[in-house]
Amino acid sequence: MNKILALALLVTCTLQAQNNVKACSTFSKINDILQKRHFKPKPVDDSLSVYVFNTVMEELDENKTLFLQQEYDKLAVHKYKIDDYVLAGNDCSFFSDFISAYKSALQRNRDFVLEISKEPLPYTTKDTIYYSKKNYPFHTDAQRIKKFLRKKITYDILEDVAKISKNRDSLSTHIEALGKISKQKIFDTYLCKLDNQLSPSEGFDSSVYNLFFSTFCNYFDPHSTYFNYNEKASFVSSISTDNYSLGLYVSQNEKEEIIVEELVPGGPAYRTEKIDKGDQLIKLAANNTEYTVSCTSLEAITEIVSSDSYKQVQLTLRKKDGTIYSVSLEKIIMKVDDHSVYSFVLSDKDPVGYIKIPSFYTAFDNESNRGCADDVAKEVAKLKKDNIKGLIIDLQYNGGGSMDEVIRMAGMFINFGPIAIVTDKNKSYNVVKDYNRGMLYNGPMVVLVNGFTASASEFFAGVMQDYNRALIAGTTTLGKATMQTILPLEENNDEDFVKVTLDKFYRVTGKSSQYVGIVPDVKLPAFFDNLFPRESSMPTAIKNDSISFNVSFTKMPDTKNTEVIAQSKARTGKNTDFELINTINAQIYKLYDSNKQPLLITFKNVFTDVHSMDSIWKDISAAAEKQQDFSIKNTSYADDTLKYDEYGKSANEFRMKAAKIDVYIKEAINILNDINHYKNQ
Structure with a gap:
C-alpha cells in the first residue's frame, strides 16, 4: 500500500512539474506579446510582482477567511520574485506553492463547514458581526476561521428566513421550522461553492494558472487579459446570432x-x-x-x-x-435584431426624433448585412419624413463596439473634417477623417450618455461635442479611449490567446477621454452614479494626457448653448424626479462611505438589517416606472411595417414603455425646445 501511495504521489508531482513548465512557457509568451504589441508596455520588475501577488491573493481570499498568516508568509516569499520567474522563463515551480496552499485552505474550510453543520446553531446568539473598510490581518489560529464561519453561516440562515416575508412576527413564530429548512439550504450552498472551487471545470491547477496569466495582463491595463480556448470562444460568441x-x-x-x-x-x-x-x-x-x-x-x-x-x-x-x-x-x-437601432417621434411641443443605439454592431455580426451606421441613416431618413425639429441620439448603456461603424456614423452629422487622432506604442499618429461633405441631418441634436456609455459611444459623443454639433446630456461616461484585439500566443496555437490594448484615441482638440470620460455639457443626476465603476477607479488604467497635434476643423456656430445649459440646470434643479434621485443618492452615499454598525446576530437584528433598504428600493422602483409627460409614436414608416409583425409589435411596445419612463429623454426634449426657441427669435 505504501508503495502504491508513493507511486501516486510521484506521478502527481511529475505531472504538476510538467504543467509548471508549460505554464512558465505560456507566461513568457504572454509577456513577449505584451512587450511587443501593447500600446504602453510596462517593465517587468518588482512593481509588477507586487501587483500580481497582491491581486491574486485578494482574488483567492478577499475577506481573509481562508489562509492563515503563516500560510500567507510562505507564499509572500514570491512577492518580489514573480518578475524574475517570468524573465527567466525556466522556473515556475512557485505555482506549486500557490496551488498546494490554496487547495489545502479550501479543503480545511470545507471540513469546518461539515463540522459546523453537525453542531447546534442557536438563532439567538451573543455573537456580533463587524463591518469595516479596514484591511484586517490574517488569522493565526485555524479555529478563529471556524468561529467566523459559524457566525457567518448563522447570519446567512437568519437572513434567508428574513427574506421570506416582511412580517417579522409571523416569521419569528415559525423560526425553528423555517430555520431548519434554511439551515439545510445554506450548508448545501457553502459546500457546493467549495466543491466548485476545488473542482473547477478547467481543472484546479489550470484555474490558478489562468488567474495569474489574466492578472499579469491586467497589470498593463484593465482591458488586456488572457483567454484560454473556451474563454476566447465565449467572448467571440457573445456576438448576437439567432x-x-x-x-x-x-x-x-x-x-x-x-x-x-x-x-x-x-x-x-x-x-x-x-x-x-x-x-x-x-x-x-x-x-x-x-x-x-x-x-x-x-x-x-x-x-x-x-x-x-x-x-x-x-x-x-x-x-x-x-x-x-x-x-x-x-x-x-x-431574432438577431434585439440590439438593433430603433427610432420614435416624441413631442410635448414640436416633434423631435429619438434614435436608440444599444451598441455599435457591424455587418460582420449581423446576418442582415447591415451595420449600425447604415441603420442609423435609415432611421434618420424615416424621422425626416415626419418633419422632426430636433434629434436625440441615446447612447445610455451603450458599451461600444465597432470603431469603423462609429467613424462612419460621426461623419453623417458633421460637414467634413478630422474626427479623431489614433496613436500606437510608437507614437505614430494617424488622423481619422470624414471626407464626405454634407450632413445626413443638420438640425439641433442632443446626445444622451451615462456612466455605462463607453469606448465607441464616447468617441461619437466626443466628436459631436468638439464640433459643437450636439449638446451632451447625462452623466460622465466610462472613460475608455483605447482599442484592443485578440492575438494567439503563437501561430497554430488555438489554446491560448491574449486580448491586448493596441491603440489610443485622441479627440480633434488633442485631448483624450481616456480615464476622465466625456463630461456632459448638461449634467443630470443618476441613481448610484458615484458608485458605478469607471476607468478612473481601475488601478492599472492608462492615464489621461493630451497631445500637441494641430488639426484644422470647423465648429458649428454656438446657438445660445450657454443660455440653454443654464435653463436646463435651473429646470432640473426644481424637477421632483431629479430631486428624488439626489435625495436617495445622499442616503446611499452616506451608508456606503461610513462603516456599518456592528450587528448582534439575532433574528430581530438580522430582519431589520435585511429590510432596512426596502423603502429606498420602493422609491427607486416608483421613480423608474413613472411616466413622463411627453407623447411618443412610431415613425410613419414603422406604423406600416409593424402591422404584419407580431414580434415587432411586442418589441416596439417594450421600447416605447422604456422611453416613456425615461426622465433623461424628457429633459432632452426640453433642451431641444429651448434651442429651437432661441433659433426662432
Missing part, C-alpha cells in the same frame, strides 16, 4: 448574486410581465434537474439560459423588495 432563448440576459453583481441584466422585448421572459431588470435569480429547474443558483457557476447558468439543450426552464426569482416568485418559460427562436 438561437433559442428565454429572452433575458443575466450577470453577476458585486455580492456574487445572479441578477437579470436585461429583458429582450417580445421574448418569453418579457411576456410574463413579471420579471424585471435587477431581479435576483435564486433557482433554475430544467431537464428534470433543479439548480441552486448560489452554488452554480455563472457559466453553467448562462448555458441553461442560452443553450437550446434546455428548451423549458422554470425560474425562481426575488425582487429587490424581497418578493419571491416563480415563472415557467419555454424558449423560442429570438
Whole structure:
C-alpha cells in the first residue's frame, strides 16, 4: 500500500512539474506579446510582482477567511520574485506553492463547514458581526476561521428566513421550522461553492494558472487579459446570432448574486410581465434537474439560459423588495435584431426624433448585412419624413463596439473634417477623417450618455461635442479611449490567446477621454452614479494626457448653448424626479462611505438589517416606472411595417414603455425646445 501511495504521489508531482513548465512557457509568451504589441508596455520588475501577488491573493481570499498568516508568509516569499520567474522563463515551480496552499485552505474550510453543520446553531446568539473598510490581518489560529464561519453561516440562515416575508412576527413564530429548512439550504450552498472551487471545470491547477496569466495582463491595463480556448470562444460568441432563448440576459453583481441584466422585448421572459431588470435569480429547474443558483457557476447558468439543450426552464426569482416568485418559460427562436437601432417621434411641443443605439454592431455580426451606421441613416431618413425639429441620439448603456461603424456614423452629422487622432506604442499618429461633405441631418441634436456609455459611444459623443454639433446630456461616461484585439500566443496555437490594448484615441482638440470620460455639457443626476465603476477607479488604467497635434476643423456656430445649459440646470434643479434621485443618492452615499454598525446576530437584528433598504428600493422602483409627460409614436414608416409583425409589435411596445419612463429623454426634449426657441427669435 505504501508503495502504491508513493507511486501516486510521484506521478502527481511529475505531472504538476510538467504543467509548471508549460505554464512558465505560456507566461513568457504572454509577456513577449505584451512587450511587443501593447500600446504602453510596462517593465517587468518588482512593481509588477507586487501587483500580481497582491491581486491574486485578494482574488483567492478577499475577506481573509481562508489562509492563515503563516500560510500567507510562505507564499509572500514570491512577492518580489514573480518578475524574475517570468524573465527567466525556466522556473515556475512557485505555482506549486500557490496551488498546494490554496487547495489545502479550501479543503480545511470545507471540513469546518461539515463540522459546523453537525453542531447546534442557536438563532439567538451573543455573537456580533463587524463591518469595516479596514484591511484586517490574517488569522493565526485555524479555529478563529471556524468561529467566523459559524457566525457567518448563522447570519446567512437568519437572513434567508428574513427574506421570506416582511412580517417579522409571523416569521419569528415559525423560526425553528423555517430555520431548519434554511439551515439545510445554506450548508448545501457553502459546500457546493467549495466543491466548485476545488473542482473547477478547467481543472484546479489550470484555474490558478489562468488567474495569474489574466492578472499579469491586467497589470498593463484593465482591458488586456488572457483567454484560454473556451474563454476566447465565449467572448467571440457573445456576438448576437439567432438561437433559442428565454429572452433575458443575466450577470453577476458585486455580492456574487445572479441578477437579470436585461429583458429582450417580445421574448418569453418579457411576456410574463413579471420579471424585471435587477431581479435576483435564486433557482433554475430544467431537464428534470433543479439548480441552486448560489452554488452554480455563472457559466453553467448562462448555458441553461442560452443553450437550446434546455428548451423549458422554470425560474425562481426575488425582487429587490424581497418578493419571491416563480415563472415557467419555454424558449423560442429570438431574432438577431434585439440590439438593433430603433427610432420614435416624441413631442410635448414640436416633434423631435429619438434614435436608440444599444451598441455599435457591424455587418460582420449581423446576418442582415447591415451595420449600425447604415441603420442609423435609415432611421434618420424615416424621422425626416415626419418633419422632426430636433434629434436625440441615446447612447445610455451603450458599451461600444465597432470603431469603423462609429467613424462612419460621426461623419453623417458633421460637414467634413478630422474626427479623431489614433496613436500606437510608437507614437505614430494617424488622423481619422470624414471626407464626405454634407450632413445626413443638420438640425439641433442632443446626445444622451451615462456612466455605462463607453469606448465607441464616447468617441461619437466626443466628436459631436468638439464640433459643437450636439449638446451632451447625462452623466460622465466610462472613460475608455483605447482599442484592443485578440492575438494567439503563437501561430497554430488555438489554446491560448491574449486580448491586448493596441491603440489610443485622441479627440480633434488633442485631448483624450481616456480615464476622465466625456463630461456632459448638461449634467443630470443618476441613481448610484458615484458608485458605478469607471476607468478612473481601475488601478492599472492608462492615464489621461493630451497631445500637441494641430488639426484644422470647423465648429458649428454656438446657438445660445450657454443660455440653454443654464435653463436646463435651473429646470432640473426644481424637477421632483431629479430631486428624488439626489435625495436617495445622499442616503446611499452616506451608508456606503461610513462603516456599518456592528450587528448582534439575532433574528430581530438580522430582519431589520435585511429590510432596512426596502423603502429606498420602493422609491427607486416608483421613480423608474413613472411616466413622463411627453407623447411618443412610431415613425410613419414603422406604423406600416409593424402591422404584419407580431414580434415587432411586442418589441416596439417594450421600447416605447422604456422611453416613456425615461426622465433623461424628457429633459432632452426640453433642451431641444429651448434651442429651437432661441433659433426662432
